Amino acid sequence: MTPNLVYVVIVGVLFAAGVAMLLERSLTRVLMGMILLGNGVNLLILLGGKAGAPPIVGAANEADMADPLPQIMILTAIVITLGMTAFLLALAYRSWAVDGHDEVQDDVEDRRIMRLAETDQGSGTEDDR
Amino acid sequence: MLAILLLHALAALIAPVLIRFIGNRALYLLALVPASAAGWAVLNPGSVAATYRWVPHLDMDLALRSGPLPWLMLLIVGGVGAVVLAYCASYFPPGDPGLGRFAAVFLGFAGAMTGLVLSDDLLLLYVFWELTTVFSYLLIGHKPEQAAGRRAAMQALVVTTAGGLAMLAGFVILGHGAGTYRWSEIAESPLPAGSTTAAVLILAGALSKSAVFPFSFWLPAAMAAPTPASAYLHAASMVKAGVFLVGLLGPALAVTPAWQPVTVAAGAVTLLLGGWAALRQHDLKLLLAYGTVSQLGLLTVAFGAGSRAAALAGVALLLAHALFKATLFLVVGVVDKLTGTRDLRELSGLGRRMPALAVVAGLAVASMAGVPPLAGFVGKETLFAAFEHDPLILAALLAGSVLTVAYGLRFLWGTFATKPAMDTTAAPRPPLALAGPAAVLALAGLAVGVGAPALDRALTPYVNLWTGTTGHLALWHGLGLPVLLSVVVLLGGAGIFVAQHRGLRVPEQRLPTADGVYRRVMAAIDRAAVEVTGATQRGSLPFSLGAILLVLVMMGATTLLLSGFRPGGIRLWDTPLQLVAGVVVVAAALIAARARRRLTAMILVGVCGYGVAVLFVLHGAPDLALTQFLVETVTIVMFVLVLRRLPRRFSERPLRGTRWIRMAVAVATGAVTSAMAYVAVSGRLAVPVSVGFPGPAVAFGGGHNVVNVALVDIRAWDTMGEISVLVVAATGVASLIYQRSAALQRRRAEQTVPARTGPSRQAGWLLAGESHESIILQVVARLLFHTIVLFSVYLLFSGHNAPGGGFAGGLVAGLALTIRYLAGGRRELNAAAPVDAGLVLGTGLLIAVGTGAAALVAGGQVLQSALVDVTLPLIGHVHFATSACFDVGVYLIVVGLVLEILRSLGGELDRQHAAAETSDAPTERREKELV
Amino acid sequence: MTVIAVLVTSLLALGAGLALIRVVRGPSILDRVVATDVLLAVVVMAIAAEAAFSRDATGLPILVVLSILGFTGAVSVARFTAAPAPARADETTAPRGRR
Amino acid sequence: MTWLVPLPVVMPLIGAALTLMMAGRPRAQRTVSLTVLTATVLVSAALLGLTTTGGSMVVTVGGWAAPLGIVLVADQLAALMLVVSSTMTVCVLVYSIGQGMADGHEETPLSVYHPTYLVLTAGVTNAFLAGDLFNLYVGFEILLVASYVLLTLGGTENRIRAGITYVVVSLLSSVIFLTAIGLVYAATGTLTMAHLVERLDALPDGLRLMLQGMLLLAFGIKAAVFPLSSWLPDSYPTAPAPVTAVFAGLLTKVGVYAIIRTETLLFPGGRAAVVLLILALLTMVVGILGAVAQSDIKRLLSFTLVSHIGFLLFGVGLTTRLGLSSAIFYVVHHITIQTTLFLATGLIEKRGGSTALDRLGGLARLSPVLAVLFLVPALNLAGIPPFSGFIGKLGLVQAGAADGGVLAWLLIAGGLATSLLTLYAVARVWNLAFWRVPHASTPARSPLPPLMVGSTLALVALGVGLTAVAGPLFEIGDQAAGGLLERSGYVEAVFGATR
Amino acid sequence: MSAVLDVVAAACLVAGAILSLSAGVGLVRFPDLLSRMHAATKPQVLGLLLVLLGCGLRLRDVVDVTTLILVAVFQMATAPVAAHMIGRAGYRAGMARTDLLVTDELAPAGDRVSG
Amino acid sequence: MRGLRGRWRDRAVAAAGLTVIWALLWGSFTPLTMLGGALVAVVVLTVFPLPPVTYAGRVHPLGVLRFAWRFVRDLVVASAQVSALAFRFGHVPRSAVIAVPLRVPSDLGLTLTAEALSLVPGSLIVEADRESGVLYVHVLGVRDAAGAERFRRDVLDLERRIVHAFGSPAERRAIKEPPT
């Protein structure tokens, strides 16, 4: 198959933009990055199937039809993304309600150990009491 | 033999129960268990083997084999074990809550030790080996309140396990090379490749177990264990395991180059250092512990030297040491129990108060010192004889023996002597139950000495496994060098004792103490752990994601380079309209990534989604476009519902410093993904399987819309999974927003309130009234609502032949509800859909999955569909696929999802916000503010 | 018809481009919403026009959906974001959480 | 008897539907959940028996033969995984009922627990049975979304924080998985794994390596392979004990299962074996060092979880029959033991009021039962013989020795060192939490609910029982490994299956 | 007949497209939100109707024509609502530029108005 | 008291209307379609009960035609005007917010008037006061007070046309009375 350049470029841009947002701290931004990535993946899947007439038997010649299988995968992915978006939004809201912001926080324990590492200390869990 | 092991296991399990019911006397009963092992050995002096399958694939079976050396060990393990258990009955106070546990672990240990000496399969041997380590750990920590005791237990555990693991690696090398793990078979065939490495690794295990230099330090620390346990584990049995292994494997492995130098050197050093350290101890138990270390070194030298005579001496000393050292520990136990101290500086005049005990101890020390006619003498004589022609080793042995005599005397003097300027220590007479077991062991030492020739005969088969000069066990070898040396040793030892008594200070050895090494190693591991963890576990989500993406980029780039792909061809587009839509998508995405305000970003992401929907249309995917438009719309509504509560702008970025890194990762990810897509598409040769879809879709699926038929029939299993995802997502939204059962119950009560009846102009037929609700929107919403729902049903049923289907239909119906909610808030929503979302979701899932299960019940495959064609009078031809039922389930689930979203993110957030605004009842948020 | 198609496509693309500019420029959310609405209308026109040119009606359900539900997004934004005090108060009413 | 094959997925889903409709009636929900999951165990056991005696069982869903439709494939490996995982779910369910998690009191929100838990089970079983790459993705999604809900149950500050990390990383892994599937389809035009066998073989090496890399990456995140693992210790420990337990037991193993399946079936020949082995070594060592640095039992166990994934990869990376069968054995062991340990930790939390090591002490005296419930699986985890952890590891060491390469020996060394440090880590927990004098905050009396103790005890016994049945279990693992290496059997079973 | 219909259809399509372009131009050019809304939301209604008409003239199938009629009706029912909601929100947010207003009869009544 | 009967009538009308829409969607008027449509309509109306609103009006075909014609004419003319404004560079159009008190302020009448007014370019409803029945309209291109007054009259004309097309007898009577 010969790839469609427009798709190739859009996929790249959607992935780049999505990743850029994903690497941020605000959960709503991360979520939007995920949505962009989702769109990018969908187009990537679409790229793997032939374009053509809608795959409706009778409305078009079978040979001219677009490949239906990527469409099925994408449909599933779109709907799953919807569910995930709803969940993440609820999560963002709860995060805001609990913390007063929707920022992704660093793990406290990990930070503690990083401080120990920076100050060249041990784990402090030796049995000495 | 297996029966003995099982008996031990059983006894260990019932010991706590038994002790709870009949008290300390139960120990006498339990002592019969190890005694039975010794008894079995007495009855079966020859070679006995038995094999039971366990894990044949790993060549690890319960292969047991008794031979001369195991036989002797069995006698020690069983005999001493029985005696010590009997001793424990009086040693522990009645009703000691820890006794049940102690007895269980003790018996477990005895069983493991028995198994260890009987194992023919090396892997099985390792199994028992590790078990003894664990039981030892638990016994050392019998009184775990002191940090020192716990640390000692840990030290013993770590050191012996480390050695054990090395040994395991050695076993695997041997076993893999030889093609079998049965020692009896390995020993009879030529050594496989890698045996030298194996030998070194095995020695690491053996020497660490026997506390030989440089692993000696754990044993003195292990004296935190109750004294009977020390007597058994750390004198008689467990520490002998390493020596036993050297003795067992030596006949075959001693030919490897490292074997003899390592064993002899390490043994000799241990002998001297241990003896030296023992001289400096004040705690009687520690004195004995260092003495044990020293003696283990001696044994290692004996078994490691690799000659018949030395091995014979080794066996004799092994037995002798077990007897006299266990005796001495039991004696210390008695003293400790009766006086409350083990410090020889606090003890005085005990010899007069406990003469019998003093005699017993004297007997044991004499054996240790090599005084005829005791077992120790027999062994040591033979040993001197074996090394007659090796002056260097002989000198070390002599020095060690001299030290042994010295600390032996120090022990006797320290325990029993009446010291000037000290009161006689107050103590009751030791009861027979305590002194008896010690006496038994001491007398056994005497018996062995006297019965040396018999022992010699019994051990001949073992000794013959070795090469070199043969020695003999006898009380009298004739006048020769050995006897002379014995005399020298006794005199030298006495001399040192006297000198020390007169004030000679024994300087502390300046060799690096291995204990320090252990501490440093563990501290280094701890530091390494902190450093590595601090470097790899940053606890930051962007870091975790960045790591994953970097791997993606590197992996993608590498494989792309490896693929050596030459661009074959490229098309710009299928239709130029794709470019138009593409520009919109790209622009929206790029600007969204830079947006500072949440809603702006959201709108741009939405535009991007609409653009993708247009691309779907252009691609020939109307079903996708339809769904995408609907999903984007629902998404925007959801975002608005949540974002209305959140700050308008994204918060200030704490990540500014890493901005360029993130940009680079983003661009690289995009580029690599594009390239991979390009390469993958270009690489396609075969025809896709989906060319086979259209025909069967009509013939068997009963629909013309291939995508929909695939969704509800050909790939309905995927769809079933997908709707489960939706169900759970909806549930999760409720879970996060409502949190508590009570809140959800309140909601249920609210939503079942019937819609207001009767038009009432004054109250308004609309529930509206708040300033942000619009009459125009409300009227239009109500006018359109049923039409939209009808349209959703149309989409549901037309979907089989045209764009549409359960997903699209459900989303449309959900949006109808959304419009009602937007118009009139949650009360309007409840009026429109007075039903619990969970019920809708459950019903939908039941219908969809039930359709699949029904096909199963009907004798088809799961989710198999049937076509129904009926011609009804007046009405016409009805064509129906049962998969439509499945689609109804899908429809309901999507409706349920949207309903749940509206109730939770819409209505409940309204309520929470209103409550927070108006009431002085503190909400959760306000409480947080105060904190 | 091809010429017409190209002409119509170009006009619609131009309209979409201008709308996109307003989406990007704002300045207010409502401006962006209005512009998005226009974009959506252009999409409807484009799909209808495409159906007209190719005489292929499979896209019509999409048109129904967009015509009856396309306003939902705009309404939800307008309803919740720019409404008076309660919903507009964002930074000020947001609780100060522990950082 | 192929009708049995879809049941491990269908039954929990029906249960989920019913429990959703029974919101607010915990007793009924409990009955349904227990019934359904017990039935799933029985069906799984039947499948294991049938596949062991009669070979793989294949169902063409909806009667659509491969490669058109979706196939569910129950071979020995899948059946074994089903048995183990469904057994875990039953025990954990009983435990959570004992804790009151499932009933609506204490920290328990709503009636979402049962339906979500059942869907989680369905996702896991679906992933094991999937014979279609995209369906595998769907299975993952099911179990993931259910896990998101369970992890954030109650919506407390810590769980939200941890939940965000977990959800976002998982979403990224899903995106990567989906991308991989898109690429695979673009290159081959098919999704049925049995069909991919032939079509992937026809692709040029570089392209195939790319597809393999993408799939490995996706599964590697789910399996928590270093350096893709840092999310796990930050997220698992905050969940309620039974949730953490079932996650630790099952979810990463589903990732490992996917790695085993795809590496053996789709990409045989060990092209990426070296990479796998290196990752295995790093995962073991970095993971266990992480455990050593921790001061909280749950976190410590999470790190051991990561670390021991390295053992599994070791077996897979060796690509030999012994390596695979040992990895399979080790999976069974690890699922059981890691689940047990997290449940025991839940009991520790219940008894001692905390899982932080500096707030615990004296538990051995305060609760001897608890001491046994922790110590036995802890030693098992550390690979102390004769427990199953040792047996699995022994298999891996033997397989490594058989390989004989430098890397293999490095891995043996790393594996043994990891064992030792695992022992050190759990022994430290024992020393501090069980042996030390009780902490001031430890309640003098705090009875443990019998259901919690009972279910944990059952799992402890099961873990010990693995030692007794190690021979037959290894035999099954060996046969399964044989089936994996002999691909044609799988392919023929799939294409030979008709309605 | 068919050719005539096609020509009419083409004219409708082009006219509709021009109106859509004018909406875009107005959107970019007009000074404040409310003016932009006039430009944006109104020509597109007519433009859309024209395009739908053109489409119907080309497709001619009963199913399609009835569908297009529904589309037109729905569009006319919903477009004003969106415009009203946005306009109202804009006005309330003070985005009507008072310097361009000849008169503002809502300002004094503003507080009393109920939905 | 026209409660119960009126509600049944409403339901019947709604069901009929939905059935027609169903037929339009399928583009077929066969018995199967109509019956199916009726069935679906009844189900939809049962599951989602109608809001308690009664439409008391009658549709007057002639009035409807008259209204439609004026509407289309206004639409075309006004669209052209606004488009022209858009392309007239350099000109900044002025506008006004005008209050129009309707004479028959039923919810439905108010909404229909607002809708029709909205669709005609150049006017935009910024507020609708339900209690007093006043529409506040933003009008583009108004230059002075006279223009505002002219616009107010136009709106009232529009209202009259709508009532003549769709209104109940009472409303038709009300609209004939001169504005107070």
Ligand code: NA
């Ligand atoms: Na996971």
Ligand code: NA
């Ligand atoms: Na996991």
